[in-house]
Amino acid sequence: MTLLSLGLLVLVGFVASRLLKRIGLPAVTGYLLAGVVIGPSMLHVVGADAVAALKPLGAFCLASIFFMLGEEFRLGDLKKLGKRFLTLTVIQSLATLAVVTALARLCGAPIEVALLLGAIAGTTDPAATVSVIRDMRGKGELVKSLLAVVALNGLVEIALFSLLMTLVALMRSGGADPMMLIQGPVLEIGGSLVLGLALGFGLRAWSRSRVGRDSLKIPTLGLIMLGAGISEATHLSVLLTMLTFGAFVANAHPFKNQVFEQGRAMEGPLLVMFFTLSGATLHLADLGSLGWLGLAYVGGRLIGKIAGGSLGAWVSGCGPASVRYMGFGLVPQASMAIGLAAMVEAKFPDVAGPLLPITLGAIVIFETVGPLLTRHALLRSGEGSEQPAPPKAWLPAPRSDP
Numbered sequence: 001m002t003l004l005s006l007g008l009l010v011l012v013g014f015v016a017s018r019l020l021k022r023i024g025l026p027a028v029t030g031y032l033l034a035g036v037v038i039g040p041s042m043l044h045v046v047g048a049d050a051v052a053a054l055k056p057l058g059a060f061c062l063a064s065i066f067f068m069l070g071e072e073f074r075l076g077d078l079k080k081l082g083k084r085f086l087t088l089t090v091i092q093s094l095a096t097l098a099v100v101t102a103l104a105r106l107c108g109a110p111i112e113v114a115l116l117l118g119a120i121a122g123t124t125d126p127a128a129t130v131s132v133i134r135d136m137r138g139k140g141e142l143v144k145s146l147l148a149v150v151a152l153n154g155l156v157e158i159a160l161f162s163l164l165m166t167l168v169a170l171m172r173s174g175g176a177d178p179m180m181l182i183q184g185p186v187l188e189i190g191g192s193l194v195l196g197l198a199l200g201f202g203l204r205a206w207s208r209s210r211v212g213r214d215s216l217k218i219p220t221l222g223l224i225m226l227g228a229g230i231s232e233a234t235h236l237s238v239l240l241t242m243l244t245f246g247a248f249v250a251n252a253h254p255f256k257n258q259v260f261e262q263g264r265a266m267e268g269p270l271l272v273m274f275f276t277l278s279g280a281t282l283h284l285a286d287l288g289s290l291g292w293l294g295l296a297y298v299g300g301r302l303i304g305k306i307a308g309g310s311l312g313a314w315v316s317g318c319g320p321a322s323v324r325y326m327g328f329g330l331v332p333q334a335s336m337a338i339g340l341a342a343m344v345e346a347k348f349p350d351v352a353g354p355l356l357p358i359t360l361g362a363i364v365i366f367e368t369v370g371p372l373l374t375r376h377a378l379l380r381s382g383e384g385s386e387q388p389a390p391p392k393a394w395l396p397a398p399r400s401d402p
Contacts, residue, residue, distance in 0.1 A: 070246015
């Protein structure tokens with residue numbers, strides 16, 4: 001029954017994404033809605049037992065997605081972006097964190113929940129923004145700034161999220177020794193970095209063998225599984241381990257392009273499985289009971305991104321178009337947000353109750369509204385065309401959601 005459930009989730013999710021795509025909605029919305037409809041919340045075609053049995057597959061998909069995100073952290077590309085765009089990215093991230101945290105507290109959320117919601121709110125979906133820019137043949141100062149910010153945002157959010165996870169651990173410690181509490185996160189972060197580097201060196205050593213270059217796909221998948229399994233068994237961060245592994249490959253592997261090309265060939269099925277499974281775990285009754293807290297998250301994130309983007313662009317000395325419209329291109333949100341919420345659920349299950357339902361519900365909204373706001377920004381700034389781009393556009397296809 002487990003394989004039957006997985007097959008239904010994948011096929012129904014794929015069909016739903018194609019149907020919604022015809023009316024201009026992103027694929028991720030179809031995947032999530034398909035999981036909700038045939039999952040335990042509605043039709044119960046896929047039961048709770050099957051969803052629980054497929055949990056290891058979801059963990060593998062998430063680890064693979066984070067590995068692929070590591071490709072974004074090419075040191076050469078990041079250095080070219082400069083301090084100005086880093087300043088812009090940090091300001092809009094902190095603004096979103098502040099607004100969402102404040103509104104969540106006003107709705108009565110515990111400070112730990114409010115802080116973690118604020119950290120998750122800062123993430124963006126670069127694929128959605130890049131896809132709109134490509135389709136509209138965007139070109140200009142705003143487009144250049146947007147591409148820089150979506151490239152840096154993941155790095156900034158991971159650092160911010162790690163700090164807030166440590167802070168929440170300290171807040172929940174009561175009278176425990178602060179040094180012992182700090183030591184735990186330091187060991188977790190350090191161990192995750194070391195493990196990720198070890199996986200990278202292992203794949204590099206294999207690729208230099210006689211048969212290594214011709215058979216990179218299976219060793220890469222095996223190391224992703226091994227790394228995720230070791231991280232879970234030793235209470236390390238799967239996110240940091242996989243991002244470090246992917247970043248090492250992106251910067252130091254002799255056949256990095258081949259590794260990530262093979263990864264992108266598998267990325268579509270992995271995303272379908274991950275998002276449909278995520279949708280199947282969403283209980284509509286829980287989502288409806290969130291009420292004002294869910295609205296605070298959605299509204300606070302919109303305010304934080306739009307106002308924070310404008311403030312960051314102004315402080316960093318960007319042009320008028322960026323000051324006015326930067327935040328509109330940062331609204332889409334997808335897999336990283338769910339990944340961070342899942343990490344909170346694994347580490348602090350007693351405070352993570354509302355995080356995953358809110359995140360999943362908000363993604364449906366932001367992946368629908370976000371591209372429309374990005375389109376609005378490009379048209380209003382005069383940096384995009386309403387005529388669709390030719391098949392071979394100047395901008396490469398996004399590497400995230402299909």
